[in-house]
Amino acid sequence: VKGVGNYVKLLFNIFRKRKSYSSIHFVWSIFILLEIFLFVSIRKKIVFTMHNDVPHGYRGTRYFPYLLIKRIAHTLVFVSKYTMKSFICRYGNHKNMHLVQHGVMPISHDFEMTISNNLIVEDRLIFWGRVLDYKGVDLFDKIPLKLQLDIYGRWSNKLNSLKNRLLKKNSIKIVDSFLTLDELNGLLKRECIYILPYKDATQSGVLYTLLAYEKVFISSNVGENYQFLLENNLEALSFSRKDPKSLLMAIEYAFSNHQLIKEKLRTIKEQYQWHNAMNHTLMDKVYR
Numbered sequence: 001v002k003g004v005g006n007y008v009k010l011l012f013n014i015f016r017k018r019k020s021y022s023s024i025h026f027v028w029s030i031f032i033l034l035e036i037f038l039f040v041s042i043r044k045k046i047v048f049t050m051h052n053d054v055p056h057g058y059r060g061t062r063y064f065p066y067l068l069i070k071r072i073a074h075t076l077v078f079v080s081k082y083t084m085k086s087f088i089c090r091y092g093n094h095k096n097m098h099l100v101q102h103g104v105m106p107i108s109h110d111f112e113m114t115i116s117n118n119l120i121v122e123d124r125l126i127f128w129g130r131v132l133d134y135k136g137v138d139l140f141d142k143i144p145l146k147l148q149l150d151i152y153g154r155w156s157n158k159l160n161s162l163k164n165r166l167l168k169k170n171s172i173k174i175v176d177s178f179l180t181l182d183e184l185n186g187l188l189k190r191e192c193i194y195i196l197p198y199k200d201a202t203q204s205g206v207l208y209t210l211l212a213y214e215k216v217f218i219s220s221n222v223g224e225n226y227q228f229l230l231e232n233n234l235e236a237l238s239f240s241r242k243d244p245k246s247l248l249m250a251i252e253y254a255f256s257n258h259q260l261i262k263e264k265l266r267t268i269k270e271q272y273q274w275h276n277a278m279n280h281t282l283m284d285k286v287y288r
Contacts, residue, residue, distance in 0.1 A: 007031070011038050018042050023075075023287045025049070032065040039072045047286060048073040053086035056134040056200065062090050070094055075286060080224040098286050103274040104212035105205055107184055121258050124148035125251070126192045128179075129206045131155040131163075136197035136220060136241065140172060141165055143244045147251075149195075152187060154178050188213050193254045196225050197241065211272060214265040216258055218250040232268050234261070 007030060014024060015038050025047040029035060039046060050070075054063045066087075070076065075096040078084035084099055124147055131137055131153045140149060141162060150173045155163050166172050179187065194210055194217035207225050210217050219225040221238045229238050236253045239246040254261065270276075 004031075008034060011035060014038060015041060018045070021045060023047050025077075025287075029065060029069060032068065036068070039069070043072045044074050046073040047075040047077060049077045049079065050083065050087055051079065053083060053090050056132070067091055077286060080227070082224040082227040098282065100282065100286065101272065101277045102208055103277045104269055104272045105208040106212040107188070107209060108181060120191065121255065122190060122192045123255075124150060124192050125195045126150050126152065126187070126190075127195055127197070128152045128184075128187065129204075131159060131176075133159065134199050136199040137166075138162055139197040139220075139241055139247075140169075143247060145171060147171070148173070150192075151175065152179055188215065191258075193218060193251065193258075196220065198222055198225065199241065208272065211265060211269050214262045214269065216254050216261045216265070218247075218254050232264070234264070237261070 011034060014021075018024070018041070022045065024042055024045045026035075027049045028051070029048075048069055050066065052066075054060065054066065070087075070091050073094075075098065076087075076094045078087065078097070078099050079102040081099060081101075084097065088097075125145065127135075127137060127149070129135060129152075131151065133156065137151060137159075140151075148171055151166070152175045155174075155176045163174060163176065167174055188209075192215075194206075194215055196204060196206060196217060196219040198204070198220055200222055204223070204225055207217070207219075207228060216237075218237045218239060219229060220241050226238055229235050237250055239250040
């Protein structure tokens with residue numbers, strides 16, 4: 001309740017001071033019924049970041065609040081090619097659309113990563129992140145794995161039955177909590193194969209953190225994660241959720257080529273540094 005009240009105050013203050021700003025950039029829509037009055041009144045100044053073409057789990061073709069935002073906003077910003085392409089297919093073009101590619105996401109500036117040419121890779125898979133339905137961890141209930149799987153992240157209460165089933169498997173370890181910074185530091189200093197088994201996703205912050213630390217990962221063939229692998233000739237690290245054989249092939253490829261993949265990720269991540277993604281020329285176009 002307090003949060004909603006503070007958000008209403010924020011919107012009111014923006015409206016009151018609207019003439020002081022040349023651009024007003026919204027990164028998320030929190031509650032469109034509250035925001036719509038402000039959006040309409042400042043439509044010539046609104047820059048809006050679209051993270052998804054539709055919300056996760058939404059089964060309709062078009063999501064009305066996103067259509068409304070598209071029609072009102074002066075400028076739309078997308079953080080991945082995949083999202084931008086999908087959005088255009090659903091809602092059509094916008095006169096001012098810009099791609100500002102999401103950059104790497106280190107967890108802290110003082111975290112030191114030691115790069116070694118003689119890595120000992122643990123014989124296990126790691127899933128890290130908030131455990132929600134669209135993240136696709138139900139895959140591990142359907143396909144038996146021959147190696148250890150560790151799942152780190154706070155689980156949605158809606159998935160308690162799935163969690164209880166997975167806990168009965170000797171090959172699966174579950175840490176149902178948000179990791180502290182020290183715990184996450186410890187995890188990222190280990191050499192394992194990470195897995196992103198998402199059912200549907202546009203872009204994932206986990207991808208950009210793994211890229212920051214050159215962590216080898218495999219991914220289901222959906223969303224920006226898959227697009228990233230395709231664009232960088234790493235398609236062999238992808239798999240179909242419906243094809244157990246393709247999952248085993250991706251795992252085998254990741255282990256067999258671990259060092260080569262890490263070296264490639266080291267080169268690729270330079271393209272995803274923020275000073276490349278948010279250069280002055282592009283920012284001038286976004287906030288013109």
